[in-house]
Amino acid sequence: MTTPAGAATRAPASGTSGQQAPVQAAPFRAGTFRTLSSDGYQVSQTLGASAVQLTPYSPSPNSYIRGIWIQAVNTASGNSATVAFNGDAPWIAYQSVIFQDANEKPIVGPFDGYTLMIINKFGGYTSLGDPRAVSIYSVTTGSGSSGGSFTFVLYVPLEVVSRDTLGALQNKSSSSSFQLLLTVNTEAAVYSTNPTSAPTLVTTCFEDGWVQPKPSDLTGTPLSQSPPQLGTTQYWTRGSYNALNGSQQVQLNQGLGYPIRNYVAINYDVANSTRATGDSDFPTTFQMIFKGTSMFNISKTLWKTQMSMAWSYYSTTADAALGLENGVYVWQFTQDFDNSPGAELRNGYLPTEQGDQLQAVATWNGNSTLYWVANYVAPIAGPTNLASIRAGR
Numbered sequence: 001m002t003t004p005a006g007a008a009t010r011a012p013a014s015g016t017s018g019q020q021a022p023v024q025a026a027p028f029r030a031g032t033f034r035t036l037s038s039d040g041y042q043v044s045q046t047l048g049a050s051a052v053q054l055t056p057y058s059p060s061p062n063s064y065i066r067g068i069w070i071q072a073v074n075t076a077s078g079n080s081a082t083v084a085f086n087g088d089a090p091w092i093a094y095q096s097v098i099f100q101d102a103n104e105k106p107i108v109g110p111f112d113g114y115t116l117m118i119i120n121k122f123g124g125y126t127s128l129g130d131p132r133a134v135s136i137y138s139v140t141t142g143s144g145s146s147g148g149s150f151t152f153v154l155y156v157p158l159e160v161v162s163r164d165t166l167g168a169l170q171n172k173s174s175s176s177s178f179q180l181l182l183t184v185n186t187e188a189a190v191y192s193t194n195p196t197s198a199p200t201l202v203t204t205c206f207e208d209g210w211v212q213p214k215p216s217d218l219t220g221t222p223l224s225q226s227p228p229q230l231g232t233t234q235y236w237t238r239g240s241y242n243a244l245n246g247s248q249q250v251q252l253n254q255g256l257g258y259p260i261r262n263y264v265a266i267n268y269d270v271a272n273s274t275r276a277t278g279d280s281d282f283p284t285t286f287q288m289i290f291k292g293t294s295m296f297n298i299s300k301t302l303w304k305t306q307m308s309m310a311w312s313y314y315s316t317t318a319d320a321a322l323g324l325e326n327g328v329y330v331w332q333f334t335q336d337f338d339n340s341p342g343a344e345l346r347n348g349y350l351p352t353e354q355g356d357q358l359q360a361v362a363t364w365n366g367n368s369t370l371y372w373v374a375n376y377v378a379p380i381a382g383p384t385n386l387a388s389i390r391a392g393r
Contacts, residue, residue, distance in 0.1 A: 023221060029165055031213030031223030035062055036069075041205040046198050047074075047187040051095045054203060057180040062209040064227060065171040066159040067125075068099065068180055069206040076140070076148035076199035083140070083147035084193040087274045087319070087326075088114040090139055090150040091131075093201055095185035099156050102176035108156050111238045112185075115373060116154050118264055119236055122311065122330045123375065124342020125157050129311065133321040148195030155208075156180065160234050160261070160377060161344060164391060165227040167234045167377070168210055180205065229389055231380035234261065238373045243270070245367040250360045255374030257356075259349035259386045261334055262375035265360075267327040270367040275327030278369075279318070282327060283362035290350070291357050296331075303329055310341050345391040349377065353384060 039060040045052055059065055072093060076083070086092065094113030100106050108116075121129050131137060131152055140149040160167035171178065184201055187194055213223040239254045255263075269277035287297040298306075307330055308314060315323030334341045336348035352358070381388035 025222040025224045026217065027164060028210075028213065028224040028227050029163070031217065031225075032064075032165075032210040034066075035209045035211055036206060038204065038206050042202065044200050044202045045184045046200045047093070047184065047190060048198055049186060049188070051183050051185055051189075053096075053181065053183045057182070057205045058177040059171060059180070059205075059207045059209075061172050061174055061177075062207055063170075063172060063212040064165070064168045064210040065178065066157075066162075066165075066168050066208040066210065068156040068158075069208060070094075070154045070156065070180075070182070071204040071206065072150070072152050072154070072201060073204075074148070074150045074199050074201045076146055076195040076197065078197055079145050079147040079195040080143055081147065081196045082143045082193055083191060083195050085139065085141065086190060086192050087276060088112070089190045090152060091117040091154070093150075093185055093190050094182055095189065096181070096183040097156070098181040099158075100179050100181065102178065104179075106235075106237070107158065107178075107233060108236045109238075111236075111371075111373070113154065115238060115266065115371070116156070117152075118266065118325065118328055118373070119157065119375070120155050121325070122264060122307075122328075122332070122341070123157060123236075123262060124332070124334045124340070124344070125155065125162075126342075127340075129342075130313065130322055137321075148191065148199050157236075158234070159227075160232075161342070161346075161391075165210060166229060166346075166389060166391075167232055168227045169233065170226070170230060171209065229380050232377065232389055233380075234375065234377045236373065236375050238371055241370040241372065243367060244364045244370055247363045248360070250370075252358045252360060252372050254372050255376035256352045256358060257354040258376040258378050258383050259346075259351055259389070260374065260376050261332075261344075261349055262373075263331040264373040264375075265329040265331075266371040266373065267329075268369045268371070270369055275325065276318075277366065278327035281364055281366035281368045282329070283364055285362065286329070287361040288331065289357065289359045289361060300329075310335060310339075346377075346386070346389050347391075349386060351384065351386050352376075 041057045091113040098109035267278040267282045288295045318326045333348045334344040337343040379385045
């Protein structure tokens with residue numbers, strides 16, 4: 001058959017063979033659903049004169065792991081002493097928390113349970129981040145029979161953002177498992193006045209994860225089979241800077257070389273090892289210099305104001321539910337989607353390289369130990385490839 005003179009012919013679009021473009025797979029989150037379950041780990045340990053490392057917890061293979069929930073129930077009975085807790089209690093019941101990969105590289109930790117509580121409170125992982133403000137939290141002081149008892153729940157975060165599941169890690173092999181290592185602290189570290197009889201701490205772990213999606217949904221649309229940029233991992237690590245007193249210019253090294261999601265300063269007074277005095281010791285004005293640029297130079301009062309407004313922690317009582325923490329100051333880079341920390345598109349992360357200048361310039365009001373906690377993200381595409389993990393790509 002010939003084409004009539006003057007008739008137009010339709011050619012395939014430029015760069016195509018005339019075939020339909022393949023259907024784009026739906027996001028991983030559209031094809032999976034959350035699993036939250038116990039796989040039988042429950043260990044009892046009486047608080048005593050020595051710290052005790054618990055049996056390691058290895059989460060069962062569950063396709064993809066988001067994090068671990070730690071339930072701590074400490075039961076005292078028959079008490080007649082006027083029980084009082086130390087400043088970082090009850091969280092300090094765990095002297096050490098480490099979540100490590102199959103090569104024994106720490107992903108979260110090592111640090112104590114109080115530091116993990118601060119990560120929960122300011123890390124931006126849930127709408128209500130404060131573990132003191134949840135309904136099950138309880139601490140019993142005084143001379144009643146159950147004086148010294150407490151209950152709390154803490155979260156070990158792996159996933160960065162639940163909206164698109166970035167940071168959830170593959171957990172399919174029992175031969176190359178992750179491990180959570182917990183060390184129960186001494187009774188003296190938890191209490192300033194002990195209960196009459198040493199209480200027993202029961203630790204139960206729950207695994208939080210995602211199931212493996214089916215190849216396609218009910219309409220035939222293909223489903224992504226793994227979280228975005230699988231292998232991208234967020235880390236929480238801590239370093240210490242000792243004997244800070246008077247005018248200081250401190251080079252901070254934790255997390256450099258990767259995109260920074262959060263920094264947290266925790267200041268303790270050297271003489272009495274408390275954050276309460278550490279808060280008084282903390283500089284009245286604090287300056288951060290990054291690669292020669294002053295990122296901020298603000299008063300302690302304004303810093304606390306910014307934290308209170310960002311996280312809606314409005315209580316005027318420190319170390320209380322929905323209040324700020326003595327000696328704790330958070331510099332966060334997660335607030336770039338709406339006004340809530342953790343509502344993030346990863347556009348606001350601080351890009352850093354190894355050897356960068358990151359200096360705190362300030363005058364401490366008393367002899368202090370500063371713990372600098374860094375939350376950084378290691379993209380699978382390379383440590384400085386921040387573009388690969390931005391949402392919407």
